[in-house]
Amino acid sequence: MNHTDSLGAKQLFTPLRFRCQQVFFIFAKVFFRGPVGATRWREGDLCLIFKPASRTFLPSGKISFSVALSDVAGSLARTALCAFSTPPSSIFPQKILRICSMLTRVCLQTLFTKSCYDREMCYYDIPEDLWLRLEPILPTEGSPRGGRPIGDVRNFLNAVHWMLRTGSPWRALPEKYGSWKTVYSRFRRWQKRGYLAAILKLLTLQADMDHIMIDGTYVHAHKHSAGARHTSGINQALGRSRGGFTSKIHAVVDALGNLLAFTVTAGQYSEYPQASNLLIQYHNTTILADKGYDSRSLIDALHQQGCKAVIPSRRTNHHPRTIDRHLYKERHLIETFFNKIKEYRKIATRYDKLAEVFAAFVCLAASLIWLR
Numbered sequence: 001m002n003h004t005d006s007l008g009a010k011q012l013f014t015p016l017r018f019r020c021q022q023v024f025f026i027f028a029k030v031f032f033r034g035p036v037g038a039t040r041w042r043e044g045d046l047c048l049i050f051k052p053a054s055r056t057f058l059p060s061g062k063i064s065f066s067v068a069l070s071d072v073a074g075s076l077a078r079t080a081l082c083a084f085s086t087p088p089s090s091i092f093p094q095k096i097l098r099i100c101s102m103l104t105r106v107c108l109q110t111l112f113t114k115s116c117y118d119r120e121m122c123y124y125d126i127p128e129d130l131w132l133r134l135e136p137i138l139p140t141e142g143s144p145r146g147g148r149p150i151g152d153v154r155n156f157l158n159a160v161h162w163m164l165r166t167g168s169p170w171r172a173l174p175e176k177y178g179s180w181k182t183v184y185s186r187f188r189r190w191q192k193r194g195y196l197a198a199i200l201k202l203l204t205l206q207a208d209m210d211h212i213m214i215d216g217t218y219v220h221a222h223k224h225s226a227g228a229r230h231t232s233g234i235n236q237a238l239g240r241s242r243g244g245f246t247s248k249i250h251a252v253v254d255a256l257g258n259l260l261a262f263t264v265t266a267g268q269y270s271e272y273p274q275a276s277n278l279l280i281q282y283h284n285t286t287i288l289a290d291k292g293y294d295s296r297s298l299i300d301a302l303h304q305q306g307c308k309a310v311i312p313s314r315r316t317n318h319h320p321r322t323i324d325r326h327l328y329k330e331r332h333l334i335e336t337f338f339n340k341i342k343e344y345r346k347i348a349t350r351y352d353k354l355a356e357v358f359a360a361f362v363c364l365a366a367s368l369i370w371l372r
Contacts, residue, residue: 141153164344164347191356209254215334217338221247250271252282257334289331290331
């Protein structure tokens, strides 16, 4: 190899000399046997060894360089790698060409993977139009115990939204959202202060009360949801039913299918006993429900509140009632609401040990459905 070839090699490898900040590619040392008088050329972290006997190049040491997607260096890096993938065969033998091509493929594949990862993270963030409607109704949050200032509320809610959509453990929270402990502590603070429930209650002031609907749905509980610390008088709303280890969400929605109120119980609990507590606050409206709520005591209580009950009679009822069948068809909206809320994996399967934490996620999911 003459001096001209060495300069050509140095010029070709020069664009690779930029520092790594995000992604490192480290190639292990390649040991070889060759003549003692092998010619070495070193530039930065790259060391090429030329063996005159076999006229081949072998990389030694390690090659480290950065891939920065958001700055000018990243663009130059991609351009350099594309040019580097097909160097002229007159300069390098076939073996080093294969090594260079492999290096380039790995780099470009990692560039594409990281770009897809960033797009995936943005996919789980709260959309801009939804955020513009959510921001004005957020509560004012003070610093905990008068300590250091709290973080960005949008980044915090994006982190909780990521948890809501993916159903992942808190420890799996991506680093872009900050420490999972900080996010979890802040979420618990919001839950205990009733911020998420207050947001939902504020949205219910715009409800269409022409008629309301009530129903319940099972939520399968993951095995990790069991094992909460036993505290006297606190029920974590977990039980056994025909669906297995479940919880049940009892919900009331308005005429447009938006959540008004709900409660979480164990899966084996019947539906109509919970209806009395949920419907006691509503007067002079029409209430739609299925046959599971056909109870004389419940219907009499609704009549006393000035409500009209559109509830089909059970087969065992010897005095069936006549109902408005056309209005009863509107009851599909509560089933649609359950389908919407179970698009969030944190709701479709219960992973939380505490019923109050699970209920807080239900409040957030219902609020986002309200604002769509």
